Every structure is written in structure tokens, then in C-alpha cells.
Amino acid sequence: VTDWPSEMRFAKLEAAVKTLGSQVSELQLAKIALQAELDVTQKMAHTAILQSNSNWTLTRTQILFPDLEKLSLHQTTPTFIESMPIPLPPNTRAVMISVFCNFWNVDNSNAYLNMDIQQEESGDSGVAKLVNTHYNVHANTFYYEVMVPWDTSLPDKMVFNVTSSAQDGGDRNWYRIRMVGYVTA
Numbered sequence: 001v002t003d004w005p006s007e008m009r010f011a012k013l014e015a016a017v018k019t020l021g022s023q024v025s026e027l028q029l030a031k032i033a034l035q036a037e038l039d040v041t042q043k044m045a046h047t048a049i050l051q052s053n054s055n056w057t058l059t060r061t062q063i064l065f066p067d068l069e070k071l072s073l074h075q076t077t078p079t080f081i082e083s084m085p086i087p088l089p090p091n092t093r094a095v096m097i098s099v100f101c102n103f104w105n106v107d108n109s110n111a112y113l114n115m116d117i118q119q120e121e122s123g124d125s126g127v128a129k130l131v132n133t134h135y136n137v138h139a140n141t142f143y144y145e146v147m148v149p150w151d152t153s154l155p156d157k158m159v160f161n162v163t164s165s166a167q168d169g170g171d172r173n174w175y176r177i178r179m180v181g182y183v184t185a
Contacts, residue, residue: 096181109169
């Protein structure tokens with residue numbers, strides 16, 4: 001006597017296993033093709049890197065911007081446009097800008113400075129954003145550097161656009177912005 005319900009389940013199970021087996025085979029073939037494509041891409045990238053004549057070089061400088069030397073702004077948003085005092089090499093790709101904050105925290109004071117920095121006429125893609133918020137931190141200094149994209153076909157001017165500021169606590173809380181290097185390629 002044949003148990004039809006069991007036979008039906010086995011037939012369905014065999015069909016499902018056969019379908020899954022086909023799918024596994026297809027996935028294995030796709031994996032092999034993908035691995036081959038990845039190998040070719042990696043070899044091409046490695047060859048391009050080896051053949052590249054481009055070497056990035058960071059050159060350190062110390063360029064002062066007199067208007068940004070001891071900046072103490074409170075609830076103002078000026079824009080400073082500074083001309084480069086020296087010509088940059090024609091293969092310059094970025095300039096390094098330093099941000100130094102001298103903060104003495106007199107009477108729980110503030111030293112806030114938020115700023116967009118970019119080369120004049122560079123558009124939104126050339127903006128480096130500074131965000132500085134210091135409050136009641138017990139006489140500290142803060143220092144960091146940002147890279148600003150540089151295009152030698154544009155004017156040799158930097159735009160420092162203050163987006164917000166707050167400073168109280170006397171003349172001991174201030175910022176200094178300088179150009180400290182450039183990258184060539």
C-alpha cells in the first residue's frame with residue numbers, strides 16, 4: 001500500500017532540493033566571475049599606482065594673516081579676504097590652515113568661533129568648516145589644522161567667513177588663524 005501523502009511530500013521536497021541545488025550552482029558561478037573581476041580590478045589599480053608619476057608632498061610654511069592674528073569676536077560674523085603673500089607652486093592641491101585658541105576662562109567665559117574657509121571663487125566643494133566651542137575649560141589652549149582645497153587657476157586669495165562667534169572674559173580669550181603649509185602633487 002502506497003502512502004500518497006508521504007509520497008507527495010517527498011516529491012515536493014525533492015523538487016525543492018533540486019531547485020536549491022540549481023540556485024547554489026548559479027551562486028557559485030557568480031562568485032567565481034565576481035572574484036575574477038575583482039582580481040582584474042585590483043591588478044589594474046596596482047598597476048596604475050605603480051605607474052603614477054604623482055607624488056604628494058607637504059611643505060611647511062608660516063604665513064601670517066595680520067587680521068587673523070589675535071581674533072576676538074563677539075556675536076559678529078565678518079568675512080576676511082586675505083591675499084597670499086607668496087606665489088604657490090602651480091601643482092598646489094591644498095593649503096594647510098592652523099587654528100589656535102588661547103582660552104583663559106575668566107569668570108566662566110566663552111571662546112566660540114565657527115568659520116568657513118575657502119579659496120576665493122572655489123564654490124561649495126572647496127569649503128573647509130571650522131567649529132570651535134569652548135566654555136569654562138580652565139585655561140587651555142587648543143590647536144588643530146585643516147586642509148583647504150586649492151586650484152591654481154583661481155585667484156590667490158583665501159576667504160575666511162565667520163559664521164558665528166562669541167567671546168567674553170577679556171583679552172585673554174582669542175583665536176589665531178595661519179597658513180602653515182601646502183600640498184603639491
